[in-house]
Amino acid sequence: MKTLKIWDSATRIFHWALVINIVAAWYTIENRLIELHEIAGHCLIGLLVFRLIWAILGSRTSRFTHFVVQPFAALRYLNKSIRLQAHHQVGHNPAGGWMVIVMMCVLGFQVFSGLLSNDDLGFSGALSDHVSKALSDTFTQLHRYSFNALVTLIWLHLVAVFFYVLIKKDNLIKAMFTGKKTVEQAPVKPLYFAPTSLALLCGLIAGAFSYWLF
Amino acid sequence: MNNTPQNTEKAKRYFIIVGLLSVLWLVLFVRSQPHWIQHIKEDLGLTPVLQASDDSFYNSRIDPIFEKYCVACHDSNKAKGHLRLDSFRQLNFSGRSEADLRQADHNLLIERMMLPETDRLAMPPYGRDRQTEEELALIKLWLTKGSSGTLTEADFPEAPAKAKVITFTEINWHTIEQNRKPYEQQVHQLQNQYPFVLQYQARTSNLLIVNSFAIKARFDDQLLTQFNNAVGPIIAELDLSNTKISSDSITTLLTMSQLSTLKIPGVEVENKQLIKLAQHPTLKTLLVDEQWVDEHIENIYTQQSIELIKVKQG
Ligand code: HEM
Ligand code: HEM
Numbered sequence: 001m002k003t004l005k006i007w008d009s010a011t012r013i014f015h016w017a018l019v020i021n022i023v024a025a026w027y028t029i030e031n032r033l034i035e036l037h038e039i040a041g042h043c044l045i046g047l048l049v050f051r052l053i054w055a056i057l058g059s060r061t062s063r064f065t066h067f068v069v070q071p072f073a074a075l076r077y078l079n080k081s082i083r084l085q086a087h088h089q090v091g092h093n094p095a096g097g098w099m100v101i102v103m104m105c106v107l108g109f110q111v112f113s114g115l116l117s118n119d120d121l122g123f124s125g126a127l128s129d130h131v132s133k134a135l136s137d138t139f140t141q142l143h144r145y146s147f148n149a150l151v152t153l154i155w156l157h158l159v160a161v162f163f164y165v166l167i168k169k170d171n172l173i174k175a176m177f178t179g180k181k182t183v184e185q186a187p188v189k190p191l192y193f194a195p196t197s198l199a200l201l202c203g204l205i206a207g208a209f210s211y212w213l214f
Numbered sequence: 215m216n217n218t219p220q221n222t223e224k225a226k227r228y229f230i231i232v233g234l235l236s237v238l239w240l241v242l243f244v245r246s247q248p249h250w251i252q253h254i255k256e257d258l259g260l261t262p263v264l265q266a267s268d269d270s271f272y273n274s275r276i277d278p279i280f281e282k283y284c285v286a287c288h289d290s291n292k293a294k295g296h297l298r299l300d301s302f303r304q305l306n307f308s309g310r311s312e313a314d315l316r317q318a319d320h321n322l323l324i325e326r327m328m329l330p331e332t333d334r335l336a337m338p339p340y341g342r343d344r345q346t347e348e349e350l351a352l353i354k355l356w357l358t359k360g361s362s363g364t365l366t367e368a369d370f371p372e373a374p375a376k377a378k379v380i381t382f383t384e385i386n387w388h389t390i391e392q393n394r395k396p397y398e399q400q401v402h403q404l405q406n407q408y409p410f411v412l413q414y415q416a417r418t419s420n421l422l423i424v425n426s427f428a429i430k431a432r433f434d435d436q437l438l439t440q441f442n443n444a445v446g447p448i449i450a451e452l453d454l455s456n457t458k459i460s461s462d463s464i465t466t467l468l469t470m471s472q473l474s475t476l477k478i479p480g481v482e483v484e485n486k487q488l489i490k491l492a493q494h495p496t497l498k499t500l501l502v503d504e505q506w507v508d509e510h511i512e513n514i515y516t517q518q519s520i521e522l523i524k525v526k527q528g
Binding site for chain 1: 221292341
């Protein structure tokens with residue numbers, strides 16, 4: 001048994017900022033605070049862009065190359081994992097890796113459609129002036145529908161996470177907060193962690209992009 | 215984590231609970247979609263189709279109000295706040311709040327319509343065309359009488375009569391252009407040759423008014439024949455007052471198939487020519503000097519239901 005750092009702070013901050021902003025986006029729209037909703041949305045754009053850069057340049061466990069595996073391998077893992085016949089310890093598990101991809105896609109569509117939305121009361125997303133009113137109306141509808149898809153995915157996400165926490169007795173949630181985890185065996189090759197300065201730079205670029213869109 | 219029987223049992227239980235929670239969530243979701251439930255019930259024949267009857271007060275008086283101020287945002291296309299107001303049926307399903315929009319007291323529709331127009335929650339939102347007090351009163355009246363989809367206008371004697379709506383049919387310029395096309399060139403030519411004589415009845419008409427005033431000294435039988443050859447079939451009004459035409463022109467006039475008004479004061483006409491003219495198929499109004507008209511002629515014109523206007527010269 002050994003305590004090992006698996007998540008860098010950038011990925012952890014990304015995750016919880018993501019959660020906070022999604023809740024904020026939902027809460028603001030429920031309370032008709034469209035301006036704040038837009039801010040939450042643009043924060044999410046920044047976060048998504050950052051995560052995409054980080055999936056290429058970032059720390060080992062955050063990279064696509066680390067957690068995207070053959071889809072069939074992912075399904076095989078999923079099947080075994082549910083039967084408690086397989087367990088993955090460092091980084092996203094093979095099935096979870098695909099879950100991350102799907103979630104990012106749906107979230108990406110959510111913000112993209114948001115950018116093209118309008119509320120008929122004088123508010124319109126940053127890109128909606130580039131399309132016709134009819135198309136903007138269509139995207140407003142899609143924006144509504146895709147939120148349902150997002151909620152469903154979040155539910156699946158939580159089911160999976162709590163399966164690990166409650167049944168497999170592997171506290172992923174704590175790891176997402178502290179970055180550390182107790183593992184039976186450290187990987188042969190030590191994990192690479194990207195410098196914080198690189199994370200800041202990527203964050204700055206992503207933030208600037210999102211602000212420029214605003 | 216080992217796959218001991220005990221742990222496998224735990225995993226099973228976990229997924230059963232998750233499954234149950236998912237089903238519960240799904241049920242709650244479906245329950246928040248009253249239109250699905252109604253549809254299913256109707257398809258199974260459990261309830262009659264929910265709709266207002268054609269002659270209902272709702273359809274004739276209430277629906278047009280929502281149509282006018284609300285459906286831009288509350289129909290199948292938009293459904294803001296998940297609310298549709300494009301029919302009695304949809305009104306029943308309410309919106310996100312799931313408030314009963316058919317109750318008479320504390321009705322969310324009314325409450326939001328009565329907010330000051332600049333209020334954040336006012337409906338319609340600020341800047342939109344707003345309903346009048348009368349329209350609001352009418353909706354309230356309908357609500358207090360049970361928000362029915364079947365009561366007819368006769369059940370609402372206290373409701374002020376429906377205002378007459380005057381609609382202007384849209385002008386189809388293309389059709390007008392098409393209609394004018396066959397004689398366009400001839401009309402143009404005549405207008406150039408004889409300014410102020412020829413014009414269309416209206417911007418939307420392809421029929422002509424001929425007013426000979428500007429050239430009355432030159433206007434003789436020959437000129438009339440020229441006009442008739444060029445545009446005869448589309449002349450509707452013809453003013454030949456004080457022109458040089460003779461009774462011979464009556465034959466020409468009789469061939470003008472759309473002529474409805476003819477003015478010939480100051481023109482000499484024989485009795486029998488006037489009788490002949492009464493046979494004109496489309497003529498409605500004739501202005502003629504009093505001196506050519508006797509009782510016999512008047513009778514003939516009355517019979518033909520042509521208005522005969524006698525003009526006193528002098
Ligand atoms: C709005 C809801 C949420 C969204 C959209 C979301 C999204 C994500 C994403 C995209 C990742 C991948 C992280 C990365 O690689 O950067 C992730 C991982 C994770 N999330 Fe969430 N999350 C949500 C809520 C939560 C909540 C409420 C919890 C905890 C109770 C949680 C626990 C975790 C954990 C433990 C991981 C790491 C999984 C692993 O070890 O492979 N998430 N989540
Ligand atoms: C740049 C980002 C975004 C913009 C500009 C934007 C814009 C809008 C607009 C204009 C509406 C009003 C639609 C209406 O009146 O029917 C709306 C609704 C909504 N948005 Fe966004 N949005 C953005 C991002 C997001 C994100 C990231 C989420 C969720 C994670 C989200 C969730 C929602 C929800 C749940 C609604 C309510 C839809 C409904 O009426 O049921 N939005 N958004």
